[in-house]
Amino acid sequence: MPDLTAHDPELVATHTTAAAASVARWVELHYGLAVAHCHLIRRGLNDNYALLCADGSRHVARLYSIRPRGDFNIDFETALVSHLHARGAGVAAPVACSSGDAHVALRFPEGPRALALFRHVEGAVPDTLEEFELTGCTLAHIHGAARDYAGPASRYTLDGHHLASRTLAYLETYPEIDKGLRETYRQLVQRLLQELATAQGGLTRVVCHGDTHGFNNHIHTGPDGSRSAVFFDFDDAGPGFLAYDLSVMPWSYMVRKTLKEPDDTLRERWAHYLRGYEAGGGEPSDADLCALPLFVQLRHLWNMGEAAGRRHHWGTSAAPQDWLKKQVDVMDAWKSMDLHA
Structure with missing residues (x-):
């Protein structure tokens, strides 16, 4: 009988899911918080854990996954979110370690990974037209507050290379695609x-x-009944185009509904989202709005690249060839999309 307790030197880990108890221990060790409960919220681009502390406070611990695009952008992310929070923008503030550092470096079988802690955001995702308007308004506040950001530079610029060329590079070596x-x-x-x-x-x-x-x-409701939008998960943040940031909401809706063109619900939501953005001080130009179909397609390519590039973690079922074929027609239809009512 083989010794099943011995480490197999041929075993190579591509992604490790840490037990919630381990994350709770790391938070207690590095942040000085007494954790009463911890559980995994979801695995995805990163692994996120909910924490309830003994003092009643709630936090989210993000354990960053190794991604094919390169090193973590965590120094930029945490510095940016801290800057936005200081400017009064609606964001989930990061929590500094006991050492004063913004994150912790941890050794995993697949390589070093980072752990960061953020304040928990009460509320639920936007659903009503008023809530989409609040979301657009807060996004404008975030864009405005970031103008004087002067902290660590982003490792990534959300340009054509980041959104499209990387995806093509992943597809060049993707096993689920023919010539x-x-x-x-x-x-x-x-x-x-x-x-x-x-x-x-x-x-x-x-x-x-x-x-x-x-x-x-x-969408958070305060003690006085006032409502506001609070953003989190800035791990894909970076300098880029306003049209791209605006395009992600309609892209998400059309992907989830498998639409080749906007429906009446999306047009109505978009009208309120844009109204809120402008009420919050945002000033998209005609060129920005005309570029939305282009950036909806670029967003879709970026998302496809996240799946294709993560096949070591997610497998090829996340983007099989039949699905990849269909997306060509979808993006062709999106070239002429119109979000106006």
């Missing part, structure tokens, strides 16, 4: 990059949240 479909994606990426090169001179630049799909913010 013909790979060439189709080469031509698709080339078209989108040419469109972006033509349009980008007239587009507004901002520090993007990067993942404003509606599930990364909660």
Whole structure:
């Protein structure tokens, strides 16, 4: 009988899911908090854990996953969110370690990973038209508050390379794609990059949240009954285009509803979202709004790249060839999308 307790030197870990008890221990050790309860919220691009402390406070611990795009952007993320919080923007503030550092470096079988702690945000995702308007308003506040950010630079710029070229690179070595479909994606990426090169001179630049799909913010009701939107999960943030940050919400809705064009519900939500953004001081130009179909497609490519690039963790079932084929037609239909009522 083989010794099943011995470590197999041929075993290579690609992703480890830490037990909640381990995360609770690390938080107690590095943040000095007495943790009464901890559980895994979800695995995904990162692993997120809910924590209830003995003093009644609630936090979210994020254990960053190793991603194919490169090193963690955590120094930029935590410094940006701290800056936004200090400016009064609606964000989930990070919590510093006992040492004063913004995060902890941990050794995992697959390599070093980072752990960061954030305040828990009460509330629920936006659902009513008023709540989408509040969301747009707070996003404008975030963009405005980030203008004088002067902390650590982002490792990533949300440009054509980040949104499209990386995805193409992942597809070049993806096992669930044939030669013909790979060439189709080469031509698709080339078209989108040419469109972006033509349009980008007239587009507004901002520090993007990067993942404003509606599930990364909660609508919070204060003790006085006032309501506000609070954003979290800035791990995809970076300098980029306003049109991109605005495009993620309609993209998310159309993907979830498997739509090739906006329906009446989305148009109504978009109208309130944009109204809120403008009420919050945001000023999207006509060029920004005209570029929305382009950035909806670029967002879709970025998301596909996250799946294709994470096949070591998620497997190829996250983006099988049949699905990849269908997305070509979907993005072709989105070229002429119109969000106006």
